[in-house]
Amino acid sequence: MLKFILRRILIMIPQLFLLSVLIFLLAKAMPGDALTGQLAANPKMDPQTLEEMKEKLGLNDPVHIQYIRWVKNMLHGDLGLSYTHQQPVTDLLAGRVGNTVLLSAAILILTYLIAIPLGIVSGRWTDTWADKLIVGYSYIGYATPLFIFALIMLFIFGFHLGWFPTGGSVDIQVEEGTLAYYLSKLNHLMLPALSGALINTVVTIQYLRSEIIDTKVKDFVKTARAKGVPERHIYWRHILRNSFLPIAAFLGYEITGLIGGSVFLESIYSYPGLGQLFLQSIMQRDYSVVTALVMISGVATLVGTLLSDIILSAVDPRIRIE
Amino acid sequence: MEKQPLLEIDRLRVSFQIDGDYYAAVDDVSLTIGENEVVALVGESGCGKSALALSIMGLHPPEKTKVEGCLQFKGTNLLSLSVSELNRIRGKEIGMVFQDPLTALNPLMTVGRQIEESMDYHLRLSGAEKKKRTIRLLERVGIPEPEKVYHRYPHELSGGMRQRVVIAIAVACEPALLIADEPTTALDVTIQAQIMGLLKELQQQMKTSIILITHDLGVVAEMADRVAVMYAGEIVEWADVDTIFHRPLHPYTRSLLQSIPSAQTKKERLHVIQGIVPPLHKLPRRGCRFQPRISWIGADKHEPDPKLREVEPGHWVRCTCYQHFYFPDDQTVGGVGYGAS
Numbered sequence: 001m002l003k004f005i006l007r008r009i010l011i012m013i014p015q016l017f018l019l020s021v022l023i024f025l026l027a028k029a030m031p032g033d034a035l036t037g038q039l040a041a042n043p044k045m046d047p048q049t050l051e052e053m054k055e056k057l058g059l060n061d062p063v064h065i066q067y068i069r070w071v072k073n074m075l076h077g078d079l080g081l082s083y084t085h086q087q088p089v090t091d092l093l094a095g096r097v098g099n100t101v102l103l104s105a106a107i108l109i110l111t112y113l114i115a116i117p118l119g120i121v122s123g124r125w126t127d128t129w130a131d132k133l134i135v136g137y138s139y140i141g142y143a144t145p146l147f148i149f150a151l152i153m154l155f156i157f158g159f160h161l162g163w164f165p166t167g168g169s170v171d172i173q174v175e176e177g178t179l180a181y182y183l184s185k186l187n188h189l190m191l192p193a194l195s196g197a198l199i200n201t202v203v204t205i206q207y208l209r210s211e212i213i214d215t216k217v218k219d220f221v222k223t224a225r226a227k228g229v230p231e232r233h234i235y236w237r238h239i240l241r242n243s244f245l246p247i248a249a250f251l252g253y254e255i256t257g258l259i260g261g262s263v264f265l266e267s268i269y270s271y272p273g274l275g276q277l278f279l280q281s282i283m284q285r286d287y288s289v290v291t292a293l294v295m296i297s298g299v300a301t302l303v304g305t306l307l308s309d310i311i312l313s314a315v316d317p318r319i320r321i322e
Numbered sequence: 323m324e325k326q327p328l329l330e331i332d333r334l335r336v337s338f339q340i341d342g343d344y345y346a347a348v349d350d351v352s353l354t355i356g357e358n359e360v361v362a363l364v365g366e367s368g369c370g371k372s373a374l375a376l377s378i379m380g381l382h383p384p385e386k387t388k389v390e391g392c393l394q395f396k397g398t399n400l401l402s403l404s405v406s407e408l409n410r411i412r413g414k415e416i417g418m419v420f421q422d423p424l425t426a427l428n429p430l431m432t433v434g435r436q437i438e439e440s441m442d443y444h445l446r447l448s449g450a451e452k453k454k455r456t457i458r459l460l461e462r463v464g465i466p467e468p469e470k471v472y473h474r475y476p477h478e479l480s481g482g483m484r485q486r487v488v489i490a491i492a493v494a495c496e497p498a499l500l501i502a503d504e505p506t507t508a509l510d511v512t513i514q515a516q517i518m519g520l521l522k523e524l525q526q527q528m529k530t531s532i533i534l535i536t537h538d539l540g541v542v543a544e545m546a547d548r549v550a551v552m553y554a555g556e557i558v559e560w561a562d563v564d565t566i567f568h569r570p571l572h573p574y575t576r577s578l579l580q581s582i583p584s585a586q587t588k589k590e591r592l593h594v595i596q597g598i599v600p601p602l603h604k605l606p607r608r609g610c611r612f613q614p615r616i617s618w619i620g621a622d623k624h625e626p627d628p629k630l631r632e633v634e635p636g637h638w639v640r641c642t643c644y645q646h647f648y649f650p651d652d653q654t655v656g657g658v659g660y661g662a663s
Contacts, residue, residue, distance in 0.1 A: 017561075054635075109417060133539075222420065222428045226379050226381065226418040226492075227413035227443070228408075228409040228410065228411070228414060229439060229443065230409055230443070242429070267562075284512065315430075316430065317429070317430065317477070318429060318475070318477045
């Protein structure tokens with residue numbers, strides 16, 4: 001098992017290298033560089049000073065030297081300077097990454113809390129009214145764009161009924177570290193997390209449902225029945241365990257998708273996370289931030305696939321490598 | 323077989339729902355299986371052999387299947403039992419060996435656990451006792467290094483080894499009756515012989531009765547005491563194994579035997595039974611069901627409503643057409659029909 005994980009991590013090194021080269025080249029191809037920000041602050045800079053600063057920042061060096069320096073800085077935690085915010089990108093991200101992780105975790109937990117019972121009911125009692133209801137919900141959920149659904153939720157529960165705050169991640173008045181602070185955080189989290197989960201969950205429901213329907217007619221289930229195993233154990237031990245495999249395999253990707261994919265939710269609920277920052281930075285052409293975020297979500301994708309592989313090898317003996 | 327039969331199948335009818343209507347895949351089948359007896363069910367695919375076997379185990383999905391008649395096993399009608407009552411018999415009194423060992427085992431459970439599982443419900447044994455018994459079983463079904471295999475997963479074993487595990491599961495509680503549904507179809511020839519040998523050995527040691535479903539007549543000759551030939555859901559001939567092989571009467575039985583390739587007589591082509599078993603919803607429900615496949619025998623030679631008749635003690639045949647049956651010349655048969663060439 002350890003050997004498998006180690007090998008899997010080794011494979012990631014060339015992937016990471018390729019990813020970084022690609023992002024670096026894209027960043028180079030975009031109009032503007034590290035100086036653009038300072039130029040914006042002082043548009044009347046004379047060409048001589050500009051040239052000196054370029055030299056100082058290393059922008060006149062050959063591309064590969066610049067690339068190596070960029071990677072080196074990145075490894076030291078230096079992601080450059082954001083010109084709109086006039087502060088290091090690393091600091092900017094650090095203040096927001098917690099919120100995004102919190103939101104993603106909440107969505108993920110809610111997604112599975114909804115999907116697993118509904119998927120099981122739907123798959124086990126196929127073609128009953130309960131199944132039809134669940135399938136109906138999942139089709140509607142599938143067809144509803146997240147940004148529309150989030151807006152409707154915001155309008156009804158945030159604006160109209162006023163049950164939840166309509167923006168931010170925490171009340172400004174409360175003091176950090178107190179119970180009130182955490183409750184306020186949770187209160188701000190509920191609406192975006194629920195909106196995300198209610199839409200996100202339908203894919204998992206459908207997956208689980210069709211897996212159960214496929215698995216329950218498999219031969220080994222017949223073998224189990226022929227042994228005299230009671231029906232409830234047939235489900236838990238034989239059908240569900242096998243049906244959970246693809247869901248477990250999907251978990252890793254799901255995590256990645258959420259880190260990068262909360263762009264809509266964070267923007268609509270003005271929730272200060274990475275997704276919101278990403279959208280703002282694109283609008284304001286704050287390239288150092290955009291590059292850093294793309295790099296982060298790229299790394300997250302690689303980590304997600306790694307996680308998927310590890311989870312799958314943990315639950316499915318057929319994947320394990322001796 | 324003067325003894326009280328172990329299993330008495332009486333006018334069993336198994337119907338499946340297709341587009342809202344029920345069609346009988348097993349139609350009015352009566353059979354008896356005695357203690358320590360091997361009864362073979364033979365016939366082409368789609369003749370209702372497996373449907374019959376699964377109905378004994380109660381393994382048809384209840385919402386789409388209708389099972390009528392009587393299955394008297396050791397004095398109780400299996401069809402009158404609830405699922406939980408049936409669970410006390412399944413695995414303990416009746417074991418089943420499935421066709422495809424590649425799919426019959428749960429991929430996520432170790433071999434040992436899968437064998438022990440049936441003991442969990444039927445035998446009061448401690449964990450250590452179960453393990454001991456399982457390892458002994460693995461040894462008995464001919465698996466080398468049983469202690470190691472106990473911890474293996476199915477995908478780590480070959481097809482033949484997996485079928486041995488499936489057999490070990492079926493006989494884990496020493497059942498009185500073993501149903502083997504084409505146990506060697508998915509295996510290669512050398513392994514087939516080993517598996518059949520194993521079944522025979524277990525039958526003799528454990529005093530188990532076996533219902534053997536197969537289309538391999540060679541296996542039937544070696545294993546069976548009595549043979550039921552099924553066609554299109556009905557039994558067309560039912561006799562002891564010698565009678566079936568030496569004095570077969572029904573055209574279908576004779577055609578099946580004629581189709582066995584022989585090493586002695588090298589013919590240009592193999593004998594082929596014309597046509598195919600009709601699909602369930604197109605089965606002729608009146609008259610001799612085999613008639614369309616022996617079209618050169620006149621319609622007036624068949625009974626309008628064929629019944630199984632005892633033509634000599636212990637030898638039952640359906641329809642009178644056997645009295646007029648002959649094989650046509652090779653030329654007239656060879657070119658027509660499915661799969662001839």
